[in-house]
Amino acid sequence: MDYPVFEAVRARKSTRGFLPKPVDRTLIHNILDTARWAPSGTNTQPWLVYMIDGAARQKLSQRIQDAYQQGVPGEMEYTYSLSQWRDPYQRRRRATGFGLYNHLGIARDDKEARFQQAGRNYDFFDAPTGLFFCLEKDLGPGAWLDLGLYMQSVMLMAHDAGLATCPQQAFSSYYGIIKQALGIPEAQILVTGMAMGYEDKDAHINKFRPERDEVADFLTVVEELEPNPNKSPIKV
Ligand SMILES: Cc1cc2nc3c(=O)[nH]c(=O)nc-3n(C[C@H](O)[C@H](O)[C@H](O)COP(=O)(O)O)c2cc1C
Numbered sequence: 438m439d440y441p442v443f444e445a446v447r448a449r450k451s452t453r454g455f456l457p458k459p460v461d462r463t464l465i466h467n468i469l470d471t472a473r474w475a476p477s478g479t480n481t482q483p484w485l486v487y488m489i490d491g492a493a494r495q496k497l498s499q500r501i502q503d504a505y506q507q508g509v510p511g512e513m514e515y516t517y518s519l520s521q522w523r524d525p526y527q528r529r530r531r532a533t534g535f536g537l538y539n540h541l542g543i544a545r546d547d548k549e550a551r552f553q554q555a556g557r558n559y560d561f562f563d564a565p566t567g568l569f570f571c572l573e574k575d576l577g578p579g580a581w582l583d584l585g586l587y588m589q590s591v592m593l594m595a596h597d598a599g600l601a602t603c604p605q606q607a608f609s610s611y612y613g614i615i616k617q618a619l620g621i622p623e624a625q626i627l628v629t630g631m632a633m634g635y636e637d638k639d640a641h642i643n644k645f646r647p648e649r650d651e652v653a654d655f656l657t658v659v660e661e662l663e664p665n666p667n668k669s670p671i672k673v
Contacts, residue, residue: 511610
């Protein structure tokens with residue numbers, strides 16, 4: 438099917454190589470403004486966004502990069518995931534992680550090259566604009582759902598406007614440095630960062646596109662109630 442939103446959802450990708458071309462703040466404001474129309478539970482609109490560009494963005498990257506390169510271990514303000522991965526999640530994340538390193542010619546056992554590539558996160562992959570998405574700490578999981586919807590709206594509109602993005606949870610490991618530098622109050626949690634800018638279409642890294650499992654791997658169509666557990670699920 439060929440509808441504009443279908444196209445945008447398929448074409449949006451996590452971009453990890455940007456041109457130095459700055460992004461007009463008015464354009465970013467327009468994107469954040471339109472994303473306000475994302476749904477949220479009882480219209481609570483819990484998202485809080487911090488934007489940084491220019492010299493301030495460079496200085497922040499330098500501070501985090503200094504800590505990272507000196508081996509200051511990142512720590513998380515919240516639990517993002519399972520401590521012990523299992524399939525199918527483990528299979529998917531390995532295919533993506535190893536897939537990216539293979540694409541870049543980085544051997545699985547080349548820890549230094551992997552460390553440096555992961556560290557590119559803290560330069561926003563050279564994107565001129567960085568966004569940080571926060572929530573008030575005491576809001577429940579519903580607010581995290583709302584924020585995810587807001588963020589995907591931002592990314593789709595950015596794509597529509599000719600921009601590229603990469604959501605970056607990597608930043609939350611250095612939340613202390615970021616919250617201090619940006620004046621983010623203690624009562625807020627830094628959920629994730631996001632690089633935003635113009636894609637460097639010649640960058641080899643941007644040619645990597647991880648696969649997705651099929652709809653049949655997650656959809657169950659229920660045609661009768663209390664389904665027989667021994668019957669295989671109906672797939673479409
Ligand atoms: C919440 C969230 C956090 C992410 N954090 C990072 C990150 O720190 N660094 C990174 O390079 N990619 C990050 N990604 C991008 C994912 O790796 C990417 O979405 C996934 O591999 C699918 O690829 P695609 O976005 O290109 O379709 C993140 C994505 C999400 C949704």
